[in-house]
Amino acid sequence: MNYATIKKCDIANGEGVRVSLFVSGCTHHCKNCFNQVAWDFNYGNPFTAEIEEEIFQELEKSYVNGLTLLGGEPFEPQNQAGLLPFVKRVREKFPQKNIWCYTGYLFDEKTCLLKETQKNCEHTKALLENIDVLVDGAFIEELKDISLKFRGSSNQRVIDMPKTLKTGKIVLYLE
Numbered sequence: 001m002n003y004a005t006i007k008k009c010d011i012a013n014g015e016g017v018r019v020s021l022f023v024s025g026c027t028h029h030c031k032n033c034f035n036q037v038a039w040d041f042n043y044g045n046p047f048t049a050e051i052e053e054e055i056f057q058e059l060e061k062s063y064v065n066g067l068t069l070l071g072g073e074p075f076e077p078q079n080q081a082g083l084l085p086f087v088k089r090v091r092e093k094f095p096q097k098n099i100w101c102y103t104g105y106l107f108d109e110k111t112c113l114l115k116e117t118q119k120n121c122e123h124t125k126a127l128l129e130n131i132d133v134l135v136d137g138a139f140i141e142e143l144k145d146i147s148l149k150f151r152g153s154s155n156q157r158v159i160d161m162p163k164t165l166k167t168g169k170i171v172l173y174l175e
Contacts, residue, residue, distance in 0.1 A: 001025075001047045001082025004038040004072060008058045014100035014133065014150060016065030019058045023047075023083070026073035028104040030139040034152070038072035047082055052089070059094050066098035066132070075103045080123040087130045100150075101131045104138040107159060108170055133173050134159045149174055 002024035007013075010020040025041035026033075037043055045051070058064060067090055074083055087099060128134070135151055135158050143153035150158055163171035 001079050002042060002044045003047045003051065004035065004044040006051070006055065010068065012150075013068040013070060013102065014066065014098075017063050018066055018068045018100070019055055019064060020068040020070060021055065023069065023071040023074055023076075023079045025076050025079055026071055026104070027076065028073060028138050030104065031141045032144075033139060035071065041076075041078065047086075052086055056090075056093060059090065059097055064097070066094075066100065068100040068102070069131075070102035073104055074101050075105050075124070075127075077123075080127055084123040084127050084130075087127060091130055098132040099130065100133040100135065101127075102135045105136060107134060107136045107157075107164070128161060129165060131161045134161050134164075 004022040004024045006022070007018075007020040010018045013020050022035065022038055024038050024043040026039045029039060033039070055067070059067060067087075069083060069087075071079070073079065090097070090099060135156055137151075137153070137156040140153045140155050143155050145152075145154050148154065148156075157170070157172060158174040160171045160173040
């Protein structure tokens with residue numbers, strides 16, 4: 001897995017101060033995507049143990065609320081394979097920090113991340129179980145709304161993943 005960039009003091013992609021990892025690779029190709037350069041799976045640099053350690057050092061800071069995964073597309077199968085072991089280590093080392101993830105995939109329709117589709121792979125369920133907040137849905141230029149918190153278009157949802165997985169119904173983190 002490659003990553004496009006790491007923001008060590010991000011306040012736009014989740015609550016509080018966050019460390020944000022932008023993975024490379026996305027097949028959505030949303031019109032006017034804010035990060036088109038990260039569509040290419042080969043863009044950026046390899047995600048190595050040294051990069052993980054760099055992120056861990058940032059997460060140790062008391063003012064950092066958590067980690068955000070975005071991209072590119074974290075739920076592309078090759079990115080899931082790279083992210084799952086990393087996310088599990090974040091959970092183990094920093095149980096008090098939360099993890100947000102942005103995906104262009106929907107959680108509850110035909111292309112649902114939990115249904116048998118090409119994007120649901122051996123890592124999908126475990127990755128979802130280790131995420132606190134999932135922002136789902138592709139960015140749609142025609143639904144762009146800059147007044148929305150933590151999302152770019154009104155079709156996107158901010159989902160409380162632990163409650164959603166427990167109840168089997170979508171529980172929104174933010175309306």
